[in-house]
Amino acid sequence: MENIIELTEITYDQKKLQNWYLEVKKHTVDKGLFVYQTQQSSAPPHYKWNGRRLNNDILKESSYPNEYAECDEIIELYGLFNFKERPSCALVIYEPNFIFDPHKDDGRTSYIAFPIFPDDGGVGIDFYSTEVLSEDGKIIWLDKHDDKYSIGHHKYSTKHPTLINVEKPHGCRNDNRNRVYLQIDVYEKFNSIKQQIKDGIFFT
Numbered sequence: 123m124e125n126i127i128e129l130t131e132i133t134y135d136q137k138k139l140q141n142w143y144l145e146v147k148k149h150t151v152d153k154g155l156f157v158y159q160t161q162q163s164s165a166p167p168h169y170k171w172n173g174r175r176l177n178n179d180i181l182k183e184s185s186y187p188n189e190y191a192e193c194d195e196i197i198e199l200y201g202l203f204n205f206k207e208r209p210s211c212a213l214v215i216y217e218p219n220f221i222f223d224p225h226k227d228d229g230r231t232s233y234i235a236f237p238i239f240p241d242d243g244g245v246g247i248d249f250y251s252t253e254v255l256s257e258d259g260k261i262i263w264l265d266k267h268d269d270k271y272s273i274g275h276h277k278y279s280t281k282h283p284t285l286i287n288v289e290k291p292h293g294c295r296n297d298n299r300n301r302v303y304l305q306i307d308v309y310e311k312f313n314s315i316k317q318q319i320k321d322g323i324f325f326t
């Protein structure tokens with residue numbers, strides 16, 4: 123699959139991130155922050171984005187460290203990469219049976235995925251042919267997944283993080299479990315990161 127790179131040079135500790143997530147949850151759920159939902163800005167108004175992107179600043183009103191990036195677990199993850207500037211990260215949570223229609227991301231070009239829950243990493247990511255795009259390259263959202271546009275599915279590793287190209291149409295069809303991932307946002311082009319990996323300069 124050309125749109126993903128499993129970063130086999132490095133590993134992460136899923137159990138540690140599970141404990142971290144449960145700790146974060148404890149510090150946010152009481153304040154109602156954990157029910158925060160936001161409409162994706164690129165989505166048409168009728169589309170209900172039933173996922174949750176808990177950005178770095180979601181903790182600001184809690185007594186826990188103000189930012190994920192101040193947590194030891196996250197400092198450790200950032201430490202794996204030679205980032206020029208430290209990028210943002212977020213917890214991305216999909217409720218059971220949530221279907222994220224085919225789309226391209228707004229802003230970031232890629233992300234680095236660290237599956238947290240469920241233990242097996244849950245459902246993977248679907249990629250679609252660019253036929254789902256309009257001529258000007260703007261996205262056409264399919265009402266639901268359509269096999270005729272599918273170009274592949276990738277199941278995530280729970281040992282190695284994975285780099286995902288989100289400038290290509292992709293989506294996700296969750297099963298009946300909550301799916302929790304940590305994502306580090308990447309703004310450099312996917313192919314540029316690919317080259318840095320090849321040159322041996324992407325990791326510390």
Ligand SMILES: [Fe+2]
Nearest residue numbers: 225226227288
């Ligand atoms: Fe996306």
